[in-house]
Amino acid sequence: MTTAAPADHTTAAAVVAVPRSRRQIWSLGGGKGGIGKSLLAASLGYQLARTGRRVVLVDADLGGSNLHTCLGLEMPALTLGDFLQRRVEQIEDVLVETGVPGLRLVSGASDFLAAANIKHVQKVRILNRLRALDVDVVLLDLGAGSSFNIIDFFLISDVSLLTVIPEPTSIENSYRFIKSALYRRLRGVAGNEAVRQLIDSALDAKNEAGIRTPIDLLRVVAERHPDAEEALRREVAAFHPRFVVNQVRDEADQRVGHQLVAACARHLGVRASYAGYVPYEDAVWRAVRRRRLFMADAAESRAADHIRRLTGALLQGETLPLPWA
Amino acid sequence: MGLSGPPSDHYEALGLGPGATQDEIERAFRFLEGLYAEGALATYSLLEPDEASEARARVRAAYEALADPVRRQAYDAERRPPAGPETAPGPDDVAGVAAAAPAVEDAPQAIPPALPVPAGPVAGALPEPPVPRPAPAAPAAPLHVASHAHPRDRVVPLLLPEPVTGPTLRRFREERGVTLAEISTRTKIGVRFLEYLEADRHSDLPALVYLKGFLAEYARCLGLDVKRTVDSYLSRVRS
Structure with missing residues (x-):
């Protein structure tokens, strides 16, 4: 299955069949709404399926569940909510076909992750069932915001993608998202209450320790709780968000991804990478208007080409080389 | 300068290894100038204005010291740290220095692929990135002895x-x-x-x-x- 023939319009760079070692969970977050996350998720899912992977797209977009619209589908009768409420027994029961061979969809409950009362056990139940699906990639469209529910799904993913557009608000939100996610991760290994409190305080801009970044946090922990430092450092090192820059209009926009990576490394101490970018294009917008996926409708567009490259790069674990090249 | 630790290391400031080519220095400088430009998208919300201008100054100083081969050679000669673990700064020093200069905290990834990604125009022509001793004025004896x-x-x-x-x-x-x-x-x-x-x-x-x-x-x-x-x-x- 994994070695199925690539779609004919696929560029050579985009397709390299990988042996199916285990199923992977990919997630797409991004802090801000309206930056094309769902469209990106649908496109990646489409491309993965076109290159022979069996894919399940999961719409975890809070409030505005609309992945089905990106795929040109009506709202499915059964959603993740039905599974959560145990109206259906199996997560397989809420899987719907998308018309693209190999690509299926789990539609979102109208506000699945927003629901403040989604309990830890429910989260675990969803994750376990998703992991147990007999597919190659589970792709989670996380929607906007940086609530714990969203972050938890982001953190358990094998590939954690952060969508940004080259605009101040989006970039501010993505930094906030990165910090929230990292601190949540660190919290899990804090070891004792004092360290946990320190981590919690870090998100408050006016905290007494003057912590503004994860680098500050590690320094303060090293001073006050040297025993806890090593574990935190390890978590920071293992945290690896990947940027996808959407709506790229020129070379400067394209460079933003590299700048984000450099800024993360230098000023947050976070090892991010730049997975790829998608050009802004009218063809995409026209397809959206017609409720069609541009990958199918405008397969020759530059945007589609970049999605194919991006997918290939993600499968290979490649990142965009720095602009010295 | 140059001997006291990472913050004043010009290579680190540019996110490069000591084996960087002139071309890489040029490009890294241009990239970082953009990164720290006033109001730059990727840094305006991370850095206070004075931090950004400090970062700009560091990058510029590094560029000026390294872009000119003669000055670079002089810098390399001065920079070479006394090797051997005995003379290494204690852990506290390192932590303190790193903390005082966040930019260097994660130094090796400063500008990301200081490491294995062949970042040069011709991958094959790239020197092994982590070897910090291609100093033009290298003495004949091995470093840790010399x-x-x-x-x-x-x-x-x-x-x-x-x-x-x-x-x-x-x-x-x-x-x-x-x-x-x-x-x-x-x-x-x-x-x-x-x-x-x-x-x-x-x-x-x-x-x-x-x-x-x-x-x-x-x-x-x-x-x-x-x-x-x-x-x-x-x-x-x-x-």
Whole structure:
């Protein structure tokens, strides 16, 4: 299955069949709404399926569940909510076909992750069932915001993608998202209450320790709780968000991804990478208007080409080389 | 300047290894100028205005020192740190310095692929990135012997029992009280890779050619016999 023939319009760079070692969970977050996350998720899912992977797209977009619209589908009768409420027994029961061979969809409950009362056990139940699906990639469209529910799904993913557009608000939100996610991760290994409190305080801009970044946090922990430092450092090192820059209009926009990576490394101490970018294009917008996926409708567009490259790069674990090249 | 630690290291400021070509220096500078430009998208919300201008100044100073081959040569000669673990700063120094200069905290990834990604225009022409000693004025003697100022310095490289494994290296390093952060600062190799090295996580390590350079630097830092250490470690990686 994994070695199925690539779609004919696929560029050579985009397709390299990988042996199916285990199923992977990919997630797409991004802090801000309206930056094309769902469209990106649908496109990646489409491309993965076109290159022979069996894919399940999961719409975890809070409030505005609309992945089905990106795929040109009506709202499915059964959603993740039905599974959560145990109206259906199996997560397989809420899987719907998308018309693209190999690509299926789990539609979102109208506000699945927003629901403040989604309990830890429910989260675990969803994750376990998703992991147990007999597919190659589970792709989670996380929607906007940086609530714990969203972050938890982001953190358990094998590939954690952060969508940004080259605009101040989006970039501010993505930094906030990165910090929230990292601190949540660190919290899990804090070891004792004092360290946990320190981590919690870090998100408050006016905290007494003057912590503004994860680098500050590690320094303060090293001073006050040297025993806890090593574990935190390890978590920071293992945290690896990947940027996808959407709506790229020129070379400067394209460079933003590299700048984000450099800024993360230098000023947050976070090892991010730049997975790829998608050009802004009218063809995409026209397809959206017609409720069609541009990958199918405008397969020759530059945007589609970049999605194919991006997918290939993600499968290979490649990142965009720095602009010295 | 240049000898006291990372913050004033011009290579670090540009996110480059000491083997960087003039072209790389040029491009890195232009990139970082953009990164720290006033109101730049990627940094305006992360840095206070004075931090940004400080960063700009550092980058510019680094560029000015390195862009001109003559000045660079002088800088390289001055910069070469006294090697050997005995003279390495204590862990506290390193932490303090790193904390005072966040930009360097994660130095090896400063501008990201200081490490294994061949970032140059011609991958094959790229020197092994982590080897920080291509100094034009390199003395003939091995570094760890030549530049030692202390009489107690070891001249005879140490041998570890074979086969040299990650855990052996780690134990040896820990016994000597050297931290990975120190080695990382000295060698420009990311702590992450050093951890992989010591954990024998061979599949996470970079391509052999780079790994070789990493190992050599690591060994040199600890005063180990470079060749024997590299060969022994690699024989296990290969098999």
